[in-house]
Amino acid sequence: MSRDDVILLGHGSGGRLSHELVSSRFRPKLSNPALDAMLDSAVLGDLALTTDSYVVTPRFFPGGDLGRLAVCGTVNDLAMVGARPLGLSAAFVLEEGLALDELDRLVDSMAAAAREACTSIVTGDTKVVPRGSCDGVFITTSGVGRLQNGFRPSPERVRPGDAVIASGTLGDHGMTVMACREGLALRGGLRSDAAPLWGLVEAMCDAGLDVHALRDPTRGGASQSLLEIAHAAGVRVVLEEAALPVRPAVRAACELLGMDVLQVANEGKLLAILPAVEAPRAVDVLRRHPAGRDACVVGSVEAGAAGCELHTALGSRRSLRMAAGELLPRIC
Amino acid sequence: MCLAIPLQVMSIDGSLARVGASGLELTAALDLVEGVGVGDYVLVHAGYAIQALTAQQARETLEIFEKTEGSAGTPP
């Protein structure tokens, strides 16, 4: 085993390295139709199943915490295939020495998030490992959901002529966590957007919108999500730089730390791709919901070489690419 | 190697200041500037204020952050 063949932090950041890890080390050995579809959740008949682990530090940040993320993230993976959550499991790996009141705060948060998502944690597990074996708390949640009749968002359904809608401002979660890590204190401006998305999806479904694809742009950001969809559907996604909704504090933090907001994680936003003619109604439906107040059209889908482009504010076009590894604050 | 943004001095404690703008807030060292007081704007790079700015100049840059674009909600 060569010294080069090790896991790097970059393998966990959702960009190209993560992608390669999954496609070269996991998929070939585990291949089956549900897995190979590589959706946010596996579709099994009219049920959906998903799982995710949550290891972020710091564990508490403005707008949320590890517990809230663990519930919302899994509910959202179900929502992105159009599944109403039926129940979640929660498995905890706890480090010896963890303060019990920290655990209490996380569990309280999970309970509140589950209520907000109109679901419950129906089963769980706890393991304790010696001090130093894990960073405080690792939470893994799985979720089962039921697909709704006639509502089957999937990347292959994306067509040239579709519109791309974002349910709200981009980059909130990732910049909040990064700023916390860098010791940039936050007051009011930066706040994680962690939130359950089933309500937004249900509203679109109930409104009879022909949603072709849904994705929550978590690790890797909007860039990553749209690149995956573009390649799955064989289309060209074009984002309008001028249309991207970004809060001032997030813009300022991106500027200070040298980040590209399109590569920054979101935990309470979705991207919806649907026929352009339905876009105004879709934006309207989303905006009526508390989690979708800043919804807007951010781009469109064209025929052409599969990929993703940004139509810049200067009027030129540039390609979007996957982030290579972990996102690092730069000063350059 | 030049990422820096204008931030307003909110409080000063010796040679360190709390600075912020657009909802972002951090600590910056004042070693490299002089005559800076609460309410003034400074350009901050790698945690150090490297220049005092006039409010006008700071605002021009901060204006770029304040433009939350795309809230129109209509197709491009």
Place this chain on the structure above:
Amino acid sequence: MTPRERAAALLDALRRRRGRPLVFMEVCGTHTMAAARAGLHAALPDGIRLLSGPGCPVCVTPVGYVDHAIALSMLPGVVVATFGDLVRVPGSRPKSRETAFPTLVRARAGGADVRVVYSPLDALALARSQPNREIVFLGVGFETTAPAIGAALLRAADEELHNFSVLCAHKTIPGAMELLASSPDLRLDGFLCPGHVSVILGPEPYEPLARKHRLGCAIAGFEPAEILRGIVSLAEQADSASPRVDNCYGGAVRPGGNPRARAAMDRAFEPCDSVWRGLGMLPGSGLAIRPAFAAHDAARRFEVRLPEPVEPPGCRCGDVLRGVLDPAQCPLFGTICTPDEPQGACMVSSEGSCAARWHYRQEPSGEPQ
């Protein structure tokens, strides 16, 4: 006018211009990245080209420095604190498996304590809170950053923070601009001058470029409209054959720059000869920690065995950094040399010309990324 409207108006002015084709160069990695991210090169009319010069301090730092940093990170009790820009930069490819890891990231995966920090203040705080560890800060950057590292060194000396040291590889940019201006195979019509370096230095260092070399200079900020403003000034200067130093970033850049920042730099550092990857040795273009602060100089404080530095074969970074070869024309670009497997300086850094071109290419690409 909104910033976007300003940018549009400036682009319009450039498009309406009737004159000979002009070639300008920027020498600031942040300008490289800002221009690429904004899609500026494709938006400029055909008669105006903006080249990227050696403005990325990580790109021009010799491979031996990275070897040194990696070797330090592997010493017991040492914490290497660094800006994020450096952690993925490869050192010399190890000749045997027993020698160092290829990058700081891999050294960390192998157990070294490497921390990414936003500010040298964070490294100072680490040193105070961990008196039993040795904190080594990687000092890379031009004159925007050197004063901050200088100030941190002065603080450390003042507080007698014995466990804080800096591995210094700071460089100064005006000498490199002079070299480029004198270079026979590079035909430039002007320089876009680095906005934040100029905050420290003021407009004065660029005057010889205008006077002696008849090259227009425009000091510009980093938003697209500000970069365009600089380019409009350079075009006007070239068209009217009146080269000068035009400060288009006047709110932040003052005559005389920031004397206090320069004083901190002068107290902590002295000029030294410095090797620039791709350009060779430029006399007096580097900064070395003054002997008075030797106790905080990581190069003097620690004994490490370093491999003979090895540059990657076939690398054309030197030509890219001097502006005479376009990244896309390098035979290694996109084939052997990518951001994940960078061969040379210009691809390794997040602000290198080749990295910028890779990440923000204009032509749509068909291959899965």
